[in-house]
Every structure is written in structure tokens, then in C-alpha cells.
Amino acid sequence: MILFIHRKDLRTSDLPAFDAIASAQEDSLHVLILEPFLLRNKRYLEHSGQNFLQHVARLQQEYAKQGKLLHLLYGEPEAILQRLAGVHPIQEVSIHADYTPYALTRDRLLQDTAYALNLRFHARHDSMLCDLEAFMDWCGRSEPFKVFTPFYRRWRAFLAQRFRPPYAAGLSSLRTVALHPQLADAFQLPEAIARELTALAPAAEQMNPDHVFENFLHADLNDYKVNRDHYAQERTSRISRHLNTGAISARTLYSRLTEEEDIGEDWLRQLAWRDFYLGQARLDRDFFNYENVYDLSALGTQHFEAWAQGRTGIPVIDAAMRQLNATGWMPNRLRMITAMFLTKNLGCPFIYGERYFRLKLSDYDNAQNRGGWLWSSSLGFDASPYFRVMNPVTQSQTHDPSGSYIRTWLPERADWSDKDIHLPDEDAIVDLKRSRAYAIEVYKEIMQSRQS
Template sequence: MPTHLVWFREDLRLADHRALHAACVDPTAQVLALFIATPQQWQAHQMAPRQADFLRRHLVCLQQALAERGIPLYYHQVPCFLDLPDALAALCTAKRITHLFFNRQYPLNEQRRDQAVLQRLRPTVICHTFDDSLLLAPGQVTTQQRSMFRVFTPFKRAALAQLCEKPPRPLPIPAPRRAQMPAPQSLLAPFDYPTQDSSYFPAGETAALQRLQHFCEKQVTDYALRRDFPALAATSQLSPYLTLGVLSPRQCLQALQAVAPDILYQPRGSEGAVSWLNELLWREFYRHLIVAFPNLCQHQPFVAWTDQVAWQVNAQWLQAWQQGCTGYPLVDAAMRQLNHLGWMHNRLRMVVASFLSKQLLLDWRLGERYFMSQLIDGDFAANNGGWQWAASTGCDAAPYFRLFNPTAQSQRFDPQGAFIRQWVPELAALSDRAIHAPYATPGEKRTTLDYPQPLVDHSLARQRALTAFAAAKSGQG
């Protein structure tokens, strides 16, 4: 009797799981599941303690759901990726594994890990790998010259054309293995890794699917109109579930099509649905990029000349930005939201990233690393792509002369200061007018504020950034 092992990584679900589905096709096979924690590797990748806690909570749910289908989930821990080939080989020998099934991951270290595993197991175990975390596999969406797109809009058009031609369909949950009697499974001991409360986001595949359905049925219609206002509960907040693979992008597209059936064929039919579909395709774009340009996984900018920008070195400014004490209320509210929840509204991610890399002229990689250390939805490709976009160093990024004015952003997208009052309570008593720039609003009567003065003057900081980028581009940086 064949014994199939499904190696779970960032794909913690039963529905629409390509590796699990393939492992369960043979009704005579015994099916086992495995998760291996790698704490030292997580530390090297700056995994947020909240994400570690979120991951473990989902593993508990996954273990129970698999057990109900006669599939035991085994848990092991090794320090880092280098230890995985030998650990997997030993387990395959002990459990008499004949076939290994897993879904691919795309960052460079993960690709190298998987190649080492395949090389180690190939003589004795048949290995099956799948593209699962994307609507379209890396390398599938290319220009006529068969190269990766460097601009999002033509990438989106090409991706939509392929999705129209062959719409992806989610796979069902495998049927219970009725003839299989699971062996006692290892207890999910706490990770040898720091954790932090992640209960703001409920765990489990059922909770994720309920949130997806609620968003598509109740919120997506107004998504384009409301998504930029951080005081409103107007975004999906599904990114933590997509990051750990508790949801698949195919499930998201199917749920979207249920309320906007022609979204792939007539994309102008619903502005809200189109806007959210664009977000899913930006996720695709950034993941395709790190495969086509692996130097992005090695702390390199996509636009080579931007590595010559003369970044400032100022530990006090960096710490003030991290703690939400810059003197710019919207920036500070956003950073405090991040530190408290491990999540930040998408527009605010752009605002605070622009502020760090342009107004403070601090190296964008400092912000990228800090975000990964805090985000419950920390995803390397999306985080790197977002930071390089804001810092004007990335593929199809904002031009270097575009800087978000944090005060103007605050006035436009938090006009009554509701979001600021929630996260910067020391400003709560200010008027709707003064709360966006506490020390710069003329004619206001106020008591002494327990709030810092702005770190920099926006106009002067803007000019400094333009000068630094222009110098780097001309070769004088």
C-alpha cells in the first residue's frame, strides 16, 4: 500500500489545496500530513511574533480538521532550512513514505530549500510539487518576447486574458479516508519562537471563508469608494489568511464572481469588484517578480541606480517612526495601529513608507524589515514590492519625485480625524481642523500637547529627497 505524505507550509487549509487533493486521489493510499517549524529561519526572515501565534492557532485547527478525515498531522521542529532535507529523509524512512506532495513557495531561500529536499529524497521517494498560491504560475504571464512584465497594467491585461480563457476553479475538500485508521499524532507543542497575541483575527478555515463571503456580499460593492478611508471598516482584511494559505486566491476569485459574474470579461461592470480584483493581481505581480528577478530576495532594488541614493543615518528618527512619534498624526496613528494589531490599512502603508524613505530619507530596507517584524500578514513578495513602490526603487514604482504629503493625506482620507483620535488619543480634544497639523494650524486655542513636534518640515524634506534621488540618477550620488 502506498503511503503519501503532504508537507504543509504556507497553505494551511483543506479546500482547494492542490498537493492534498493529489495525495488523496488514490483511495488505497495511506495519507499523512506534516508541518515542520524552523525557528532560526523565521528569525532570520524577521517573522513577526503575531504571525507565529496566528500560524500556530491555524495549525491546531488544521490538525483537527485533518483528523476528522482520517489524516494525522505530524509536527516537527528543526532550526533552519539547511536541516530540513535530513529531517524529511528520516521521517520518510520511519513512516515508509512512498510519495511526497507539497505546494511550491517562491522566495529564493524557499526555492533553494525545496531543491535540496528534492535532491535528498529523489532516490527513494517520488516527489510531486504544485503551483498553488497563485491564480497563474510564475512564468505563465509574459510579454511577446517571453520575458516578465516590468509594468503592472500590461501584466494585468495579459493575466486577465488567460483567466478568461481558462478560469481557475477551486478543488473540493478531499473525502474522509474511511479505511484509514490514523496513528496517534504528535502534540502541537509551542514553537521555540516568541509569540504575541493575534486574537484580533479569528483562526481557522471556516472563519476565513466566512470573512471572505461577508466581504464579497456586503462590502465589495462600495470598496472602491471607501477603501482609502482608514476609519472605515471598508477593506477585506483577508491578507493574513492569504499569507498563510488559509484561503487560496482561487477561492477569492470564485467568491468575487458570485457577486460580479462578469468581472473577468467586462471588468468595468463593478468598480468595487474591479478594484479588489486589482489587489489580487498586484499580489500575483509581486510574486511573479521575485521569481523572474531573484536579486529582489537579496536586498537589492529593482532600479539599480537607486542603490546610490545617499540615505540618511539617524537612529533617533527611525525609532520615532517605529514608535509612532514623528509629529505627523496620520503617520503616527498608522504606526501605532501596526504595533498594536500587527496589521495596517493599505493606504497608510504607502503613506508611512513614503514618509520614511522620502521625508526622512532613511533606507527603505529598514522599513521593510520593521514591517516584517510586526505584520501578521507579513509576505515577503508583497512587502518588498510595496516598499520598493513607495521608495521609488521598484518595478513600476511611484516616480522618485512623487512624495505623499502626510498632512494632505490626513485631511483627505481622515477628514474628521476619527482614525487619528483612535490611535493618537493625546490629540483627541483638538478640532477636526487642527488635528491634522497640531502645531501648524493658525487661530487655534489649545493647551500644551503631550505630542512631539514634527521631525522634519515637509517642504524642506521634499526638496532634500528630490536632490538626493536626482544626484543618484545622474551618477553623482
């Protein structure tokens, strides 16, 4: 019997592990473990936690529809494995790998436990569109790409030659087995979480990542290049929250995209950024540690709360933060503008904004979020130059000239003229020009402080 543990792969088709289980022709016990650390401080009530639980509810529905068994458990994975292996004839543990520092430690412990129990252990790669090892071998490189454009060129060529199509075996071809009732009791979900799952079930039922993507392909792919930064129009795919929980795979997206007459190069380029950051999370030893590589002690948190609450007096910043707080969504350009504003104009270390987005973004993903914050604060590979400080007023004038986004999220400005609506309040918490000049000086020193 194979124990399969769901992770950021909350779907029932195109899973490398399902293919392996089907080939082995063995029974499989499928569990999804909700870990106390990941649900701490009622995180499941924040947008990021709600998105995850909603996808869990959907996965349960998918299993039920196909007459298959999925068991939701609460506890430490290695303790659960120990108990399960004592009761079920498990010979192998199968997971899809995750690369955050927390996940690596957890999975090392899980692997050690499996080996101590004489079980086989398989962690298969799933999240990237390009298999990283195969890609690096093909490129003849051992060092990660530090600059996006050359990475992108090679990545495109690799896909054209070596794209690995979606895996064929679906859930329907597997023989899932029931969990011993005693174990279900021992690791049952806390009542509050079980309640949330029930409450989210109706919305989960309506959710369909394939439809989200199909709608985008038909309605918005052709004009993506022009529209992607017109954030008031919301014309991007909005696939990220499904992609990051694994409810749809990057392979499926690419495979579907290649059926289009015009493949949508600009959109694909964005998907490449996702692989660029996922690759860095695995190959750049500093990726999760830049806050210690540079001396950020000249920065402070004085204005962090005003930023987080959307009370800075800079209209587009406040509108974006209010949208994020209310809905869990913020368009990409506004993420760049708000992140740069916090780290540069307000002089706040990037980890505070990163942590805030971790809770608030529905599509939160550790590697993508860190990548975005490193880019905005000029740290890490291929980041914005230290002297680049986007001006939120001119960004707003350029990308939303009529100010319709501000009108939606700052109702107190709904009647302002197109000209005035972008301008800072008289008592805005910073002067854009002065804070920009100061940020450039400070970040120049930060760049020089790098510990090798």
C-alpha cells in the same frame, strides 16, 4: 506512501497536492514543519508569527474535525525527511512551492535529500491566482511584465478564458496515516511554541476566512472603489492574513467573486497586484536584491526608531505606526504613506522598514511586503516615480477629513478641531517641505546609481 508537507497552504480544500494524492490513491503522511530559522528571536510572539500560529492551530482543528491526522514537527526539513523515510515506506515527497530566497534554498536541499533517498519529489504551484507558466506561455512572453496595467489587461483576459477552478479533492478523500511515536518525540515542538498554540486555539476556532470574505462581498464589495482609501472606516476585505497563510486560496476567492452580479473590478485589480508581485518574485532576478542594485549609501537610519515607535510628530504617521504596533494591522493607504515617509522624508533605506513590517504585520508576506516597499521607495518594476513624495498631512486631510483615525490612535489629539488635527507637532522630527526637496535630489542620484 506520499509525504505531504504543509507550507503556506494551511487549509484542507482546494490544494493541488491533495488532488494528486487522491488520484494516486495512496496513503499519505501529513506533517507541518516549524523551522527554527522562521521562529528565531521569538518571532512567534510578534503579530506575524502569532497570525501564522493561529492558522496552524486552526488547521489542526480542521484535521481533527474530519478525523484525519496532521503531525506538527520542529526541526530542519531535510533532517526530518531523512528520519521519516527510514521508518515509513515513503515513495514521494509533495509540497507547494514557495519562492523566497530562503525557501528556494531550503527546498533545493529537501529535493536533493529526496533524490538521494530515491524518492520522487513534487513542488506544485499554488499561491498565484494565474498559473505563471501557463500565463506566460499564453501571453507568448519569456520576460516578466514591468508595468502593471498591461499585465492586468492580459491577466484579466487569461482568467476569463483559462481560469483553473478550485481543485476538487478535499482532505476527507485522503487516507492519512499516523507518524511513528519515536519520530514524534524526536522532533517535538519546543514547549514555548506548544504553549502558544494551545493559547491561540480558542481564537483559531472562531476564525473563518470564508465568513470574512462573504461578509465583505455582502457589505462592502459594491462600494469598494469609493471606500478603500477611507481608512478610518475599515471597509476593505481584510482577507490578506488568511490568503497569505493559504487558509483560503486565491482560486476560491475568484471563483466566489464570479458568482456576484457585479464582479467588483476594482477589488479584482488589487488581487492582480498580488499576482504581479508574486510573478516578479519568480521572474525578476533583482526582486530580492534591489538594495544591492542601487547605491543607497546616502541614506541613513537616524530617525528609524522614532518612526517605528510612532514618535515623529506627524500625526497620521504616528497614529498608523501605533495601530500597527498594537494590532498588527495597517490599512493599505497608510502603508504607502508611512513607507514613503520613512524612505523619502526620513531618508532611511527601505530594508529597515521592510524588516519592521515583517515582524509587525499580521498579514506579512515576503513578496507583497517587498513589492510594497519597492513601490514606495521608487525601486523595482512599476514603482512610484522617484520625485513622488506623498505629503502625510494632505493625505490625512483628503482621506480622513474629520481626523477620526488620528483621534482613535493618538488619544492626546482626541479633542483637536477637524482642521488642526492633521497638522504636525511644533517639534516634529522633520520639516515636510525641506525633507521632500532633499529626498528628490537624493533619489535622483540613487536612480542614476543603478548597477546593471
